[in-house]
Amino acid sequence: MRIVFIGAGNLASQLAPQLALLKSIEILQVYSQTIESAKLLGDKINCDYTNQLDQITTEADLYIFSLKDSALKDVLSAMKCNNGIWVHTAGSIPMEIFKPFAQKYGVFYPLQTFSKSKSISFAHIPFFIEGSDEQTESELLGLANQLSDNVRLLSSEKRKEIHLAAVFVCNFTNHMYAIAADILEEKEIPFDVLIPLIEETTKKLSHLHPKQAQTGPAVRFDENVINKHLSLLNKDYKEVYQLLSKSIHKMHSK
Amino acid sequence: MRIVFIGAGNLASQLAPQLALLKSIEILQVYSQTIESAKLLGDKINCDYTNQLDQITTEADLYIFSLKDSALKDVLSAMKCNNGIWVHTAGSIPMEIFKPFAQKYGVFYPLQTFSKSKSISFAHIPFFIEGSDEQTESELLGLANQLSDNVRLLSSEKRKEIHLAAVFVCNFTNHMYAIAADILEEKEIPFDVLIPLIEETTKKLSHLHPKQAQTGPAVRFDENVINKHLSLLNKDYKEVYQLLSKSIHKMHSK
Numbered sequence: 001m002r003i004v005f006i007g008a009g010n011l012a013s014q015l016a017p018q019l020a021l022l023k024s025i026e027i028l029q030v031y032s033q034t035i036e037s038a039k040l041l042g043d044k045i046n047c048d049y050t051n052q053l054d055q056i057t058t059e060a061d062l063y064i065f066s067l068k069d070s071a072l073k074d075v076l077s078a079m080k081c082n083n084g085i086w087v088h089t090a091g092s093i094p095m096e097i098f099k100p101f102a103q104k105y106g107v108f109y110p111l112q113t114f115s116k117s118k119s120i121s122f123a124h125i126p127f128f129i130e131g132s133d134e135q136t137e138s139e140l141l142g143l144a145n146q147l148s149d150n151v152r153l154l155s156s157e158k159r160k161e162i163h164l165a166a167v168f169v170c171n172f173t174n175h176m177y178a179i180a181a182d183i184l185e186e187k188e189i190p191f192d193v194l195i196p197l198i199e200e201t202t203k204k205l206s207h208l209h210p211k212q213a214q215t216g217p218a219v220r221f222d223e224n225v226i227n228k229h230l231s232l233l234n235k236d237y238k239e240v241y242q243l244l245s246k247s248i249h250k251m252h253s254k
Numbered sequence: 255m256r257i258v259f260i261g262a263g264n265l266a267s268q269l270a271p272q273l274a275l276l277k278s279i280e281i282l283q284v285y286s287q288t289i290e291s292a293k294l295l296g297d298k299i300n301c302d303y304t305n306q307l308d309q310i311t312t313e314a315d316l317y318i319f320s321l322k323d324s325a326l327k328d329v330l331s332a333m334k335c336n337n338g339i340w341v342h343t344a345g346s347i348p349m350e351i352f353k354p355f356a357q358k359y360g361v362f363y364p365l366q367t368f369s370k371s372k373s374i375s376f377a378h379i380p381f382f383i384e385g386s387d388e389q390t391e392s393e394l395l396g397l398a399n400q401l402s403d404n405v406r407l408l409s410s411e412k413r414k415e416i417h418l419a420a421v422f423v424c425n426f427t428n429h430m431y432a433i434a435a436d437i438l439e440e441k442e443i444p445f446d447v448l449i450p451l452i453e454e455t456t457k458k459l460s461h462l463h464p465k466q467a468q469t470g471p472a473v474r475f476d477e478n479v480i481n482k483h484l485s486l487l488n489k490d491y492k493e494v495y496q497l498l499s500k501s502i503h504k505m506h507s508k
Binding site: 010068069070092111112113114115117118120124125126150158160161162163164165166167168169170171172173174175176177178179180181182183184186187189191193194195196197198199200201202204205207208209210211212213214215216217218219220222223224225228229232233236239240241243244247248250251 | 264322323324346365366367368369371372374378379380404412414415416417418419420421422423424425426427428429430431432433434435436437438440441443445447448449450451452453454455456458459461462463464465466467468469470471472473474476477478479482483486487490493494495497498501502504505
């Protein structure tokens with residue numbers, strides 16, 4: 001299977017090298033809007049690269065579009081026709097976005113947080129696959145199964161709910177870590193002291209529903225502590241603290 | 255060392271049985287406001303229990319107050335004088351709360367989230383100790399060192415900052431999990447699909463500062479995705495999503 005990567009961001013930077021390791025795969029080319037990031041990824045996996053949409057080869061079997069959602073439509077419109085399968089890797093874009101542009105298309109969505117500077121194993125990452133027809137679906141499933149033991153078909157409808165939930169458990173959770181780091185740095189306390197607590201908070205998920213696992217001043221409605229905490233925070237963090245405490249209290253009052 | 259527990263909540267229910275396992279420790283009594291929870295913990299560790307403050311023995315060497323912050327002062331006022339060390343286990347209460355009531359006092363604060371129904375190892379839990387005098391401090395350090403390899407002295411001033419940061423990384427993070435569970439349950443998608451993502455989000459903390467680790471629509475300021483997500487949420491969750499996205503964007507615009 002010959003593959004072209006359209007996009008060289010966080011996800012493509014992790015996925016392309018993993019695919020390049022597979023015997024059945026040849027990565028033909030990497031496209032990125034800037035030549036620097038196209039070259040960076042192209043050199044890493046030893047393939048051709050370009051920042052010109054009209055230079056993208058039409059010879060590949062699979063085109064993996066891994067772009068900021070808002071950029072995808074413009075790129076699709078500018079692509080030359082070809083006979084390959086077109087897929088994107090996004091949580092919140094319906095498969096049907098490809099319909100006007102390609103004959104065979106689908107979705108190849110790994111549910112994970114990717115950073116260029118932190119490499120990651122794909123072995124257990126959940127992949128959600130969708131295809132325009134059975135043959136396409138089966139080719140995409142076959143490819144995902146070579147990377148991960150956690151692959152399933154899922155509709156665009158359900159995929160967007162998973163992506164939404166993922167923003168809460170990953171991006172928003174990570175922002176809680178960033179705020180905590182900021183609070184501690186100001187007092188010269190190392191962030192490390194929080195690691196056992198963070199680990200236990202996630203471990204609890206295997207034993208308790210997160211609603212049942214909740215602890216702390218908001219669920220106890222301990223106004224004493226809540227008010228002390230609010231007095232320590234700047235305006236922005238205070239707003240976050242207040243809204244989340246209210247939201248916890250509300251969930252537990254139902 | 256003979257110990258009395260004042261309070262039989264989540265923390266006491268985990269700490270008392272661990273202390274009871276130590277050869278040098280005898281737990282004399284458990285007090286709780288309700289006789290049911292006093293009996294539950296007392297029976298578990300095979301000791302006397304009461305829900306009457308005036309029935310608390312004056313014979314112990316250490317009194318561990320593990321109560322809702324707002325209840326502590328009333329309980330302290332109602333306690334009979336004795337010669338034991340009085341400590342609390344709270345993040346946000348200054349040590350000096352004991353000054354009017356006891357001669358020797360301190361803080362014995364394990365930084366962790368405790369639920370009655372999820373037992374936990376204390377081996378690596380960070381303990382933060384404070385004592386009214388050197389001798390008291392050394393006794394409390396000695397006790398904590400028997401439970402954990404992660405014990406240090408810390409001022410009330412710094413402890414309250416750690417407790418504040420803990421609310422963000424534990425309670426607020428857990429609330430993100432609870433909201434995600436709620437979103438998925440409505441579509442009959444199992445919460446399990448999110449576990450690899452949750453694990454990677456915490457693993458990243460050993461490699462990247464949380465600010466550098468951030469991914470997703472808010473940090474990319476991908477209004478397309480953000481607006482799609484907002485349209486899927488109820489009023490309460492929408493408010494949380496909006497404020498946290500704004501807060502992420504603000505942190506990354508600095």
